[in-house]
Amino acid sequence: MSHTHNHLHQHGHDFAPGDERPDAEGIAEGIRNYLIGLGLAVLLTATSFFIAGTHLVWQPSIPVALIVLAIAQMGVHLVFFLHITTGPENTNNVMALAFGVLIVFLVIGGSIWIMDHMNQNMIPMDQIMQMQR
Amino acid sequence: MTSIPFTSETPERPRVGHGSHGHGHGHDAATGGGPASKRVFVAYGFWIFLLSDIIMFSAFFAAYAVLVKETAGGPTARDIVDLQNAALETAFLLASSFTCGLASIAVAARSKLWFYVGMAVTCLFGLGFLSLELAEFIHLIGTGAGPTRSAFLSAFFTLVGCHGLHVSIGILWLLTMMAQVFAKGFRADIERRILCFALFWHALDIIWVALFTVVYLMGSIQ
Numbered sequence: 262m263s264h265t266h267n268h269l270h271q272h273g274h275d276f277a278p279g280d281e282r283p284d285a286e287g288i289a290e291g292i293r294n295y296l297i298g299l300g301l302a303v304l305l306t307a308t309s310f311f312i313a314g315t316h317l318v319w320q321p322s323i324p325v326a327l328i329v330l331a332i333a334q335m336g337v338h339l340v341f342f343l344h345i346t347t348g349p350e351n352t353n354n355v356m357a358l359a360f361g362v363l364i365v366f367l368v369i370g371g372s373i374w375i376m377d378h379m380n381q382n383m384i385p386m387d388q389i390m391q392m393q394r
Numbered sequence: 395m396t397s398i399p400f401t402s403e404t405p406e407r408p409r410v411g412h413g414s415h416g417h418g419h420g421h422d423a424a425t426g427g428g429p430a431s432k433r434v435f436v437a438y439g440f441w442i443f444l445l446s447d448i449i450m451f452s453a454f455f456a457a458y459a460v461l462v463k464e465t466a467g468g469p470t471a472r473d474i475v476d477l478q479n480a481a482l483e484t485a486f487l488l489a490s491s492f493t494c495g496l497a498s499i500a501v502a503a504r505s506k507l508w509f510y511v512g513m514a515v516t517c518l519f520g521l522g523f524l525s526l527e528l529a530e531f532i533h534l535i536g537t538g539a540g541p542t543r544s545a546f547l548s549a550f551f552t553l554v555g556c557h558g559l560h561v562s563i564g565i566l567w568l569l570t571m572m573a574q575v576f577a578k579g580f581r582a583d584i585e586r587r588i589l590c591f592a593l594f595w596h597a598l599d600i601i602w603v604a605l606f607t608v609v610y611l612m613g614s615i616q
Binding site for chain 1: 430433434436437438440441442445446448449452453455456457459460477481484488491492495496498499502503589592593596597599600603604606607608611612614615
């Protein structure tokens with residue numbers, strides 16, 4: 262019985278991103294989900310702002326910590342606000358997201374990588390100006 | 395879209411569970427295996443658009459990351475970021491994202507009153523965010539740190555301003571949805587638009603998370 266139910270669930274219907282979950286038991290469950298998301302997001306944001314202003318942690322670790330916290334918070338927003346989950350009816354949404362994330366990393370990572378190398382290997386700008394005279 | 399007769403999507407779809415509405419269980423997909431409901435198609439298409447929008451933002455983020463040191467002797471990121479302002483903006487946007495979620499639940503619960511309340515509060519938080527950002531921009535331009543000062547400031551104003559532009563468009567869309575619900579009620583097509591609006595608004599908050607981390611917090615520790 263449960264097997265047929267799962268089978269139907271996998272092939273029966275895809276799930277719209279942002280839609281309320283089908284297993285949500287009414288309004289209370291929905292509000293609870295948003296409250297959990299809000300609580301986690303506030304916690305992560307507060308930690309980010311605290312870490313940026315504190316001298317309690319090893320300074321060079323701060324940028325990495327901020328990036329990790331930001332990615333964690335984006336995950337919280339995706340799961341609790343946009344309802345992007347790992348469920349089988351959500352596969353299409355997750356695959357599209359994964360492709361988007363890949364392109365984002367290529368664009369940002371590639372730009373920083375290439376421009377950093379160019380900055381190191383090129384003649385400084387003031388010397389180029391001198392040569393053009 | 396408007397050529398589809400109303401009867402193809404009855405407003406009173408079969409309800410599933412307690413008060414939760416037919417997401418994807420619409421009658422065209424009720425038997426399983428058939429094509430997904432229009433609601434799923436529309437939301438999925440809009441999800442693809444949002445991802446492309448995020449990729450566009452990633453180009454602005456890349457430009458900012460590359461140009462952040464090119465201050466041309468002008469103010470640096472550390473000089474111009476105001477963490478208190480950024481914290482308040484973050485709080486406003488996060489709160490608006492939450493109330494937008496409550497408005498979505500009000501749609502599912504078929505409560506017009508709570509939908510209006512949720513959307514109005516979302517609108518107020520959004521306007522609060524925009525006014526703070528506008529005040530920040532006016533202050534910066536007034537102190538000679540406008541977008542023409544250096545490559546860094548051009549990138550800063552482009553990135554932050556583009557997000558602000560999205561929020562402005564979102565507020566116009568929000569007011570449109572309130573008016574449409576007022577005039578036409580919770581019709582299936584209106585509901586799909588509300589779903590897309592909610593996705594748009596939550597996505598703006600995700601971009602803001604990246605923005606306050608990269609521009610404001612990392613700017614303040616440089």
